[in-house]
Amino acid sequence: MEDCLFCKFAKEHNAKVYDDDLFYIIKDINPQAPLHYLAIPKHHFKYLTEMTSIDTENLGKIFAKISEMSINVLHLDGGYRLVINQGDNAGQTMPHLHIHILGGKEMGWSPA
Numbered sequence: 001m002e003d004c005l006f007c008k009f010a011k012e013h014n015a016k017v018y019d020d021d022l023f024y025i026i027k028d029i030n031p032q033a034p035l036h037y038l039a040i041p042k043h044h045f046k047y048l049t050e051m052t053s054i055d056t057e058n059l060g061k062i063f064a065k066i067s068e069m070s071i072n073v074l075h076l077d078g079g080y081r082l083v084i085n086q087g088d089n090a091g092q093t094m095p096h097l098h099i100h101i102l103g104g105k106e107m108g109w110s111p112a
Ligand code: 5GP
Pocket: 005, 026, 027, 028, 029, 030, 031, 038, 084, 085, 091, 092, 093, 094, 095
């Protein structure tokens, strides 16, 4: 997608925490926890409902990879939270699906 920042970042972001054929991880520019990453699939889609069977398969692989890297690469000792905002009520601002990875402290639970 031409005007999509996260599609552009796939090619040119110079501070990726992780990068492979399926997805990349960067630090969120406006962190909501001491550790706040974004895991971003390289294929552009906004909503989970738009996923092809390949996207679905890839998302499973992305979750597996995040868990594999959680301690050694992402330093999420003690646990972490994954969030995917979908649509306006959830506050989705970027039109390219991404997984928030939050950690680095004991978090509360009051998303509403
Ligand atoms: P959403 O609200 O769509 O779930 O999350 C979008 C996230 O992207 C926000 O947490 C926001 O801080 C982050 N973000 C927006 N623009 C940039 C950027 O240019 N660089 C980085 N690293 N994160 C960004």
